[in-house]
Amino acid sequence: MVERQTAGSGRKRRSSATLARLEAARRRRSEQLERERENERRVDAALGPFAEAATAIEAVERRREDRIAALSAQLDRKLAELDRQRAARAAEFERAAEQVRADAEMEIGEWRAVMATSVAEIRASDVGAAETAALLGISAKAVTALSRGAAASESCKQRSDGATADAGPMAASPVGSPAAGKPVDEQDVSSETRPYSEVDVPAD
Numbered sequence: 001m002v003e004r005q006t007a008g009s010g011r012k013r014r015s016s017a018t019l020a021r022l023e024a025a026r027r028r029r030s031e032q033l034e035r036e037r038e039n040e041r042r043v044d045a046a047l048g049p050f051a052e053a054a055t056a057i058e059a060v061e062r063r064r065e066d067r068i069a070a071l072s073a074q075l076d077r078k079l080a081e082l083d084r085q086r087a088a089r090a091a092e093f094e095r096a097a098e099q100v101r102a103d104a105e106m107e108i109g110e111w112r113a114v115m116a117t118s119v120a121e122i123r124a125s126d127v128g129a130a131e132t133a134a135l136l137g138i139s140a141k142a143v144t145a146l147s148r149g150a151a152a153s154e155s156c157k158q159r160s161d162g163a164t165a166d167a168g169p170m171a172a173s174p175v176g177s178p179a180a181g182k183p184v185d186e187q188d189v190s191s192e193t194r195p196y197s198e199v200d201v202p203a204d
Helices: 001-126 130-138 140-165 189-196
Strands: none
Touching: 001 130, 001 140, 130 140
16 A cells, blocks of 8 residues: 555656656747747848848949949030030131231231332442441341342332323223222232242341
8 A cells, every 4th residue: 555655656756857847848949939930030120121221222323323424424525515616716726826927927028018118229329238238237138139029019010000001091990890990000019029028137
């Protein structure tokens, strides 16, 4: 009788210990599953913002490339327009410079004609070429060139006067034209003065 009670008490103690171990294992497993579920929730919660950030970065990069391409195209257009403006300004400058040179050359030619007349007057006063050169402070070569220019201009004027006298006062130009009746000696004979346009002029 006593032995049966002792055996029953031993089985009861073993059952209680086993149940305690099983309960502890169940709690650990439950806690582990809860931790896993919490981790899954945290992962899911982190995936959303990450995906949103990645999408936003891609959009920003595309927008950046598009804006840079647009700015580059705008720069190319600006540079092309500046090149065209520069070419136009350069052409305008060349035209203006050419006009300045032409005007200066014409004025210089007129003044050299005056110089040629002065040289001719001096030479006509029985002053030699060397003396004239020393008097005017120019080379003898320049005196010779100016003398030739003055002679050519005078010869041209005489030919023009003779042609006008032979043909009559109305034959210089067609009737009704703007130059009708205009004396030939008033016409432009600057082309005849070109032989002395290259005469060396003393510096001021």
